[in-house]
Amino acid sequence: MRPHASRAEIDHVCDRIREFGYRVHSIEGEGRVVIGVVGIGDVTACLESLEATPGVESAVRISAPYKFVSREFRKERSSIRVDGLEIGGGEFIVIAGPCSVESERQIMETAEGVAAAGARMLRGGAFKPRTSPYDFQGLEGEGLKLLRKAREATGLAIVTEIMSDRDVDLVAEYTDVMQVGARNMQNFALLKSLGSCGRPVLLKRGMSSTINELLMSAEYVTAHGNPNVILCERGIRTFETATRNTCDIAAIPVLNELTHLPVILDPSHATGKRSLVPALARAGVAIGADGLIVEVHPCPEKAVSDGAQSLTLEGFRAMMRDLAPYVELWKEGRATGARAAA
Numbered sequence: 001m002r003p004h005a006s007r008a009e010i011d012h013v014c015d016r017i018r019e020f021g022y023r024v025h026s027i028e029g030e031g032r033v034v035i036g037v038v039g040i041g042d043v044t045a046c047l048e049s050l051e052a053t054p055g056v057e058s059a060v061r062i063s064a065p066y067k068f069v070s071r072e073f074r075k076e077r078s079s080i081r082v083d084g085l086e087i088g089g090g091e092f093i094v095i096a097g098p099c100s101v102e103s104e105r106q107i108m109e110t111a112e113g114v115a116a117a118g119a120r121m122l123r124g125g126a127f128k129p130r131t132s133p134y135d136f137q138g139l140e141g142e143g144l145k146l147l148r149k150a151r152e153a154t155g156l157a158i159v160t161e162i163m164s165d166r167d168v169d170l171v172a173e174y175t176d177v178m179q180v181g182a183r184n185m186q187n188f189a190l191l192k193s194l195g196s197c198g199r200p201v202l203l204k205r206g207m208s209s210t211i212n213e214l215l216m217s218a219e220y221v222t223a224h225g226n227p228n229v230i231l232c233e234r235g236i237r238t239f240e241t242a243t244r245n246t247c248d249i250a251a252i253p254v255l256n257e258l259t260h261l262p263v264i265l266d267p268s269h270a271t272g273k274r275s276l277v278p279a280l281a282r283a284g285v286a287i288g289a290d291g292l293i294v295e296v297h298p299c300p301e302k303a304v305s306d307g308a309q310s311l312t313l314e315g316f317r318a319m320m321r322d323l324a325p326y327v328e329l330w331k332e333g334r335a336t337g338a339r340a341a342a
């Protein structure tokens, strides 16, 4: 309350809190009263109302606005099962593949190459969110069928992007993990419909979204019935132009403190440059990510999207070799229960 708020104002605030269904815990000092709002549930509407109530100086949230995804809700880290794999478990999972599925030959060659080099899942966009409506928009249903073929040939689980709530059933039929891209992180209709899609969701951070907003979006999916959400840091937009995005590497330990959900890093979109991808991938292992999602193309110069940041198959093999000793240390850390970042 403001200093010297009147008794009538204090009593009115207490009444309002009770009307919202919460308990009142008030601390009365010399000339200043602090009123605690105690209870469970989303307190946002109550706080907004109190902000507008006479005599109130400010209404401050103490506990996190998200619930299911918070570490307060679940202390142990969650691991998410995908086709026999566990993301957030004892294995560092590398997901690799092209930005877009372009042809049968391209996706098969990539799938076989990345599987041989140690990737555990295949990525590839069939529905592509492109800045320009004149750019390649993806092979859509045809792309999904090609991903299924690649899965059959290699055994790799599939991660592909879903852009619209209209396509949820179609995409869920073909993929193991539903990717929500940066541009759709706050497509709330889509997030709600993923609550009942029956597949884990890979939720990428919006390019101008805070960590809190990312967690609120994850909360949408979980609150609508799907607890299997994997978070992904993919770089955010800043004033810096040397890289496509600015990799917020600190987001990974921050998320590991705030949420029990697994967190992976996308060093490809985070940098936009092939040469920078292995260094960022190393950073991801060291800082306690649960895995990586990396763009790889058999001939990046011919890629229809994101060629500049795509590793060649040889580049991917080299990166995986380079990562191996770091991944060994990562595994030791997990085995002894120590989380590199937490």
Ligand code: PEP
Binding pocket: 099, 125, 129, 180, 181, 182, 183, 204, 234, 269
């Ligand atoms: C992608 O994974 O190809 C993609 C479009 O990523 P983002 O949504 O992070 O930009």
Ligand code: MN
Binding pocket: 099, 100, 269, 295, 305, 306
């Ligand atoms: Mn891409």
